[in-house]
Amino acid sequence: MDFDLSSEEEAFRDEVRTFLDENLKVKADNEFGVSFDSEWNVKVREKRWVGFGWPKEVGGGGGTIMEQVILKEEMANRKAPSLGTCFMGLAWVGPGIIQYGTEEQKQRFIPDILDGKYQWCTGYSEPNVGSDLASIQCKAENKGDHYLVNGQKIWTSLAPFAEWMLLLTRTDFNAKEKHDGITSLLVHMKTPGLEVRPIQNMAGGSFFAEVFFNDVKVPMENRLGAEGQGWQVTVSALANERSSIAEVTAMQRRLEALKILVNKTVKNGKPVKEDASVRRQVARFEAKIEAMRMNGMRYLTKQIKGLPLSSETSVNKLHRADLEVAMGEFAVDLIGSSGAHLRGSADAIDGGRWSFSSLNWPDVVIGGGTPNIQKNIIGERILGLAKD
Amino acid sequence: MNFGFTEEQEMLRDQVRKFLDKQCPIPEVRKLSNTKPGYSAELWAEMASLGWLGLTIPEEFGGSGLGWVDMVVLLEETGRTLYPSPFISNALAASIIAEQGSSEQKQRWLPKLADGSLIGTVAILEAEDHLDPSGIQLQASNEGDDVILSGEKHFVSDAAQASLFVVACRTGSGAEDISLVVIESDTEGLKLADCVNMDQTKREGMLTLSDVYVKADSIVGERNKAWPAITRLTDCGAVAVTAEMIGAAEAALAITTQYAKDRTQFGSPIGRYQGVKHPLADMYVDIESFKSLLYYASWTVDESPDELPRSVSLAKAYASESFPRIGVDCIQLHGAIGYTAEYDIQLFLKRSKWARPKFGDADFHYDRVATLGGV
Numbered sequence: 001m002d003f004d005l006s007s008e009e010e011a012f013r014d015e016v017r018t019f020l021d022e023n024l025k026v027k028a029d030n031e032f033g034v035s036f037d038s039e040w041n042v043k044v045r046e047k048r049w050v051g052f053g054w055p056k057e058v059g060g061g062g063g064t065i066m067e068q069v070i071l072k073e074e075m076a077n078r079k080a081p082s083l084g085t086c087f088m089g090l091a092w093v094g095p096g097i098i099q100y101g102t103e104e105q106k107q108r109f110i111p112d113i114l115d116g117k118y119q120w121c122t123g124y125s126e127p128n129v130g131s132d133l134a135s136i137q138c139k140a141e142n143k144g145d146h147y148l149v150n151g152q153k154i155w156t157s158l159a160p161f162a163e164w165m166l167l168l169t170r171t172d173f174n175a176k177e178k179h180d181g182i183t184s185l186l187v188h189m190k191t192p193g194l195e196v197r198p199i200q201n202m203a204g205g206s207f208f209a210e211v212f213f214n215d216v217k218v219p220m221e222n223r224l225g226a227e228g229q230g231w232q233v234t235v236s237a238l239a240n241e242r243s244s245i246a247e248v249t250a251m252q253r254r255l256e257a258l259k260i261l262v263n264k265t266v267k268n269g270k271p272v273k274e275d276a277s278v279r280r281q282v283a284r285f286e287a288k289i290e291a292m293r294m295n296g297m298r299y300l301t302k303q304i305k306g307l308p309l310s311s312e313t314s315v316n317k318l319h320r321a322d323l324e325v326a327m328g329e330f331a332v333d334l335i336g337s338s339g340a341h342l343r344g345s346a347d348a349i350d351g352g353r354w355s356f357s358s359l360n361w362p363d364v365v366i367g368g369g370t371p372n373i374q375k376n377i378i379g380e381r382i383l384g385l386a387k388d
Numbered sequence: 389m390n391f392g393f394t395e396e397q398e399m400l401r402d403q404v405r406k407f408l409d410k411q412c413p414i415p416e417v418r419k420l421s422n423t424k425p426g427y428s429a430e431l432w433a434e435m436a437s438l439g440w441l442g443l444t445i446p447e448e449f450g451g452s453g454l455g456w457v458d459m460v461v462l463l464e465e466t467g468r469t470l471y472p473s474p475f476i477s478n479a480l481a482a483s484i485i486a487e488q489g490s491s492e493q494k495q496r497w498l499p500k501l502a503d504g505s506l507i508g509t510v511a512i513l514e515a516e517d518h519l520d521p522s523g524i525q526l527q528a529s530n531e532g533d534d535v536i537l538s539g540e541k542h543f544v545s546d547a548a549q550a551s552l553f554v555v556a557c558r559t560g561s562g563a564e565d566i567s568l569v570v571i572e573s574d575t576e577g578l579k580l581a582d583c584v585n586m587d588q589t590k591r592e593g594m595l596t597l598s599d600v601y602v603k604a605d606s607i608v609g610e611r612n613k614a615w616p617a618i619t620r621l622t623d624c625g626a627v628a629v630t631a632e633m634i635g636a637a638e639a640a641l642a643i644t645t646q647y648a649k650d651r652t653q654f655g656s657p658i659g660r661y662q663g664v665k666h667p668l669a670d671m672y673v674d675i676e677s678f679k680s681l682l683y684y685a686s687w688t689v690d691e692s693p694d695e696l697p698r699s700v701s702l703a704k705a706y707a708s709e710s711f712p713r714i715g716v717d718c719i720q721l722h723g724a725i726g727y728t729a730e731y732d733i734q735l736f737l738k739r740s741k742w743a744r745p746k747f748g749d750a751d752f753h754y755d756r757v758a759t760l761g762g763v
Contacts, residue, residue: 001457001687002390009389066389259763273763276755282763283754284709287681287702294680297391304389315673372662375669383645383668385659 005070012067016074019047028081033250035081041116050084051094051114058098058110065303076249085116088158093120093166096184096237100225105186109164118163123153123187123211124234130155131373133168134179134231138213140169142227147171147185149193149216157367159209160198162189167218168234171227182230186222193217203359204342247320248293254327254357255285261350265334272334281330288323292316311381314374321365321374328358391683397461404465407438412471414732420472421588425549427473432504435475442502445482449498456624456689460631460682467635470735472589474507474546476628481508481554484568484621488609497552497570506572509550510625511541511595512618519622519748521564521615526557526597528567533604535559535569537577537597545746547580547593554608555597556618565612569602576600587742589735623696624689626704626747630682633707633743637675637714640736644668644718658721667717674710678703698760705753708744715740 005013026037035041044050047061053068054060063071075083084090094113097105112118129135138151149169159165165187172181189196193216198206225233262282265272272278295316299309331354332339343352365371379385393401411431412420420428435441443459445451459479466475482501485493485508500506516523526539537557544553551573559567571578577600583592609617645668648659658664681703688695715737719726726733744750 001392001683001691003687003691005389259761262763276751279758279763280751280754283705283757283761286757286761287706287754288677290702291677291681291706294391294684295676297389298680298683301389301391305392312676315676318673319677372666375666376662378669378672379659379665382672383641383659383665385645385648385665385668386657388660388662388665 005066009066009070013070013074016071020074020078020080024078024080026081027079033082034085034087036085037081040081041085044083045114050116051090051110052083054094054098054110058106059114065300069300072249076252079253084114086113086119088120088122088162088166089113092122092237093164096166096224096233097186099236100184100229100233102221104221105224109186119158119161121156121158121162121165121189123156123159123165123167125153125155127152127154131370133234134182136168136170136182138167138169139173140171140183140185140218142171143217145220147183147218147220147223149185149187149213149218151213153211153213155199155208155367156211157208157363159189159196159211160206164188165211166224166237168230171230175228179231180228182234183227184224184230184233185218186224187216187218191216191218201360201362203356205360207363247316248289248296251289251292251320251323255282255289257350257353258282258285258327258331261331261334261354267334267336278334285323285327285330288319292319295319311377314369314377317369318371318374318378321371324357324361324364328354328361332358393457393461397458400458401461401465403438404440404462405468407434408465408469408471412469414469414735417470417472417589417735426588426591427549432473432507435473436502436504439502441475441478441504442482442498444479445486445498445502446494449486449494450502451482451486451498456627456686457683459628460686463628463631464635464638467632467739468639470589470636470639470739474509474549474591476625476632477509477546477550478507479628480510480621480625481550481552483624484510484554484617485570485608487620488568488614488617490605492605493570493608501552506552507546507550508552508554509544509546510621511544511547511553511555512622513543514540515542517543517745519752521566524556524558524566526555528557528559528569528602530559531601535567535602535604535607537569537571537600537602539597541595541597543583544593544595546591547595548582548591553578553595554621555595556614560612562612564615566614566618567611568608568614568617570606570608571597571600571602575602585742587735587738589739590742620693620696622747623700626700626753627682627686627689629743629746630678630700630704630707631686633711633740634675634679634682636736636739636743637671637707637711640714640718640733641668641671641675643733643736644671644721647722664721667721671710671714671717674706674714678707678710681706698757701748701753701756701760704748705750705757708748708750708753712737712740712744 023043026035026040028035049061049071052061052063052071056062097109124133126136126138140147140149167185167187169183169185170181171183175181193214195212196209198209200206262273335349338347338349341348342355380387439452442451443454447453478501485497501508514523514525528535528537553571555569555571556566559565577598579596581594585592648664649657651658685699685703688699718733719737722733725731
């Protein structure tokens with residue numbers, strides 16, 4: 001074991017630190033860690049730190065895995081806003097286009113993703129298709145110069161704000177395996193016949209939506225990858241998820257805030273920080289978060305050695321899901337009667353953030369595979385148990 | 389950056405695994421754990437000649453001069469087969485003498501701890517079972533520079549097997565006036581009561597000291613200032629026990645996973661049902677996680693000692709909480725067969741109960757994490 005950085009890596013870390021000393025004047029505007037401050041976003045874009053791990057020839061930074069980690073950690077240590085503002089584009093769509101897109105598609109879409117010019121969304125789930133994603137039914141007919149799309153998507157995150165969608169369709173209903181016959185399309189959200197109906201979630205936000213397709217025409221040049229290759233495009237985009245180190249920093253920040261809450265809260269006349277069960281629970285959260293970080297370091301070591309990551313990343317997804325729910329529940333329980341008060345209430349604590357987080361966890365916990373699906377993945381792919 | 393093992397460490401793992409699989413598979417473990425000494429003197433001698441007893445002892449004192457990451461590699465394997473021996477006790481006695489002893493003391497004891505002619509252990513806890521300066525009440529009266537000890541030591545691992553005890557005692561009137569002394573087992577005034585542990589692969593005893601005379605040259609480290617060294621010693625103990633918990637928990641999971649593949653009910657292997665699959669996945673998640681935490685803690689022992697308290701507490705707390713649960717779940721997933729003495733899975737449940745409190749339980753370590761984290 002060796003946690004030292006090479007001299008090149010140290011030089012890079014110093015470069016990041018110097019940059020932050022000189023340029024970090026903004027804070028994230030919101031809980032997503034993003035700032036829409038254009039000066040900040042232009043500067044990090046010029047450094048090629050947006051899409052830092054992407055190849056240089058498409059406009060990325062060409063950073064090594066280790067440099068990517070250094071950049072993320074340094075940014076997190078200084079509570080800097082995220083690098084780039086196009087959430088889905090940077091996370092899933094961009095990597096898919098880089099791997100499967102035509103030259104023209106790369107030139108058309110990648111710079112806009114890096115510049116954060118608009119948002120992307122991903123049309124995966126359908127009313128009857130959730131965890132069993134390969135069973136999608138949204139139909140796309142090949143009409144020679146375009147695809148004619150009919151069907152419906154639901155729970156499409158950011159659809160109300162997005163300009164483009166990476167859409168998963170079925171082009172072959174007779175394929176032997178359901179994973180075949182799926183095709184990925186890049187669809188402009190203002191295309192005639194496409195209708196977005198936002199859905200309000202229980203926390204009051206409307207970040208996801210139903211999306212209806214009625215004879216929507218998608219030009220042939222907007223197909224991503226070959227016809228019938230859509231499943232691979234999706235899987236490889238999902239596999240692009242790294243060793244989850246970025247998620248750890250988000251959880252560390254929340255734990256810090258939780259400790260401040262614990263240290264200041266008096267319940268039933270006693271400081272809760274002296275309560276053994278409270279202390280143990282806070283430490284339990286810390287152990288889980290630190291375990292995520294250490295698991296991430298082990299995965300990172302695998303990646304550095306050139307070994308592929310597979311299902312073991314489900315471990316950290318389960319921890320994250322558990323922490324999202326448990327930390328919110330713990331906090332609202334801790335603050336007693338204020339626990340049910342939302343922002344704006346005269347008795348809200350910390351601006352109602354704990355109450356809010358006890359309602360908005362499904363984004364993380366359900367999106368991208370529910371805990372039960374993650375446990376199936378571990379049971380079947382790692383432990384080798386029979387498939388359901 | 390490399391959070392993994394070196395080629396040499398992988399070779400050591402392979403060597404230990406082959407040694408244990410060949411020389412001490414579970415049927416042999418069962419046999420040994422029913423004997424009075426509880427371990428095999430022949431295998432102990434072989435381990436000495438392979439350089440394992442002196443793994444972390446410096447080469448100039450007859451050891452192999454390796455570090456705690458190597459130690460963890462070895463202990464994961466001894467945990468996997470529940471190998472019964474005073475190995476951890478011996479390693480802890482050796483490391484405190486190596487770190488705190490004078491060169492004369494190192495010369496006197498370390499070569500013998502490395503070659504197996506002495507077996508060492510550490511005696512810290514007393515009846516109150518409290519890892520804290522106030523938990524050390526064994527009183528020493530001063531006789532010039534020498535000391536005379538009267539009192540008790542409890543929960544002493546491998547007490548009946550050991551020929552050398554590193555004992556924590558109170559040598560002054562201040563709250564932290566604590567010293568470490570070495571007492572050999574043939575010293576007058578030392579009496580031993582065997583304890584009956586549900587995990588017969590692990591032995592413990594209770595020591596009674598009646599006017600035990602200890603010469604000044606057997607006081608290890610600075611008189612009255614031993615508490616920080618004791619904390620480090622028990623932290624190393626927690627690293628060692630947790631490393632064995634990894635191996636044991638992985639073995640329990642492997643046995644239970646195999647059972648879930650083989651056992652058919654309602655026309656299907658039971659591992660297909662999510663009621664069985666998901667608890668097994670939960671075990672995997674927990675083991676992977678306390679394993680990662682422990683690997684890091686083992687690295688801090690030699691490379692970043694200031695980080696040791698927090699990192700080992702995270703690992704031991706997590707492991708102490710989850711391994712006993714894994715033990716229970718493994719029995720339950722087996723059904724009635726798991727409840728039988730004949731079937732091996734119960735041995736792992738018993739190990740978890742021994743390991744849970746050893747060198748601090750989850751309550752102790754979580755509370756310490758909270759304190760260190762500013763709560």
